[in-house]
Amino acid sequence: MNIYPAIDLKEGKVVRLLQGMMDKATVYSDDPVRQAQSFVRDGARFLHVVDLDGAFSGRPENDKMIRAIVNSVPLKVQVGGGIRTSGRIEELLSLGVSRVILGTAAARNPEFAAEAVKQYGADQVIVGLDARNGKVAVQGWAESTELNAEEFALRLHDSGVSTVVYTDIAKDGMLAGPNLPASVKLAESSGLQVIVSGGVSSLADIRAIKAEADKGRGIDGAIVGKAIYDGALALKDVLAVTRGEEDAG
Structure with a gap:
């Protein structure tokens, strides 16, 4: 099971949003590089970065920081x-990014996702599937669509996508636990590998996600953000649990 500590970038700073609302942003650090380095010290192997400005505007806004x-x-x-x-996609991969996450473009133009996977490979192109009340949201979660999340997941699988980041927007930033049942259902119904995102707030959450991953239920891992920044979780403890060190907390 993989753990992806998160850095959300807004105007070059590390922030977290409440349910994706840009006007409800909390700034946690003005030094994203130092934050990433702290994750390395804690034993992380992966990092999840979101250009929030870019998500809303559709234009690259934080490339200098991403490169750094x-x-x-x-x-x-x-x-x-x-x-x-x-x-x-080419720009980000040239910056040294391991893989890119398509969102709005994949929802509005599934053929684009299929072409991107064909060109760059399913290991370098994944999709963010963000849902509000079971419907896909786009444009930095600012707009809801009538596209059913599970139907969209099936389309993605058929187009060659292998992995999605699944976020229940109602859970994001709320520290109330992830929507794990929906994540498992999505994985099993679509055949995709699912990265659980939104609401992870305790080691109990991590253990529950790991239990599903260990069952081969299509759960790749989890993104952890706000809980780390608010001190509810220590990344070291999260990573210890994923290694089966249950005495970690």
Whole structure:
């Protein structure tokens, strides 16, 4: 099971949003590089980065910081936010990003996701599937669609996508636990590998996610953000649990 500590970038700073609302942002650090380095010290192998400005505007807004992060840590960095053209994918991969996360572009143009996977491979292109009340949300979660999340997941699988980051927007930033049943259902119904995102707040959550991953239920791992920044979770303890060291807390 993989753990992806998260850095959400807004105007070059590390922030967290409440349910994806840009006007409800809490700034946790003005030094994203230092934050990424702290994750390395805690034993992380992966990093999840979102260009929030890019997600809303559709334009690259934080490339200078993304490059600085990638160059400063030996982590596999995945980046999402405003990736809507093949040229943008190429730009991010050239920065040293390990894989990109398509969102709005994949929902609005499934053929784009299929072409991107064909060109760059399913190991370098994954999709963020963000849902509100079972419907896919786009444009930095600012807009809801009538696209059913499970139907969308099936389409993605058929187009060659292998992994999605699944976020129940109602859970994001609330520290109330992830929507694990929906994550497992999505994985099993679509055949996709699912990275659980939104609401992870305790070691009990991590153990529950790990239990599903260990059963071969299609759960790749989890993204952990706000709980780390608020001190509810220590990344070292999270990683220890994933290694089966149950006395970690």
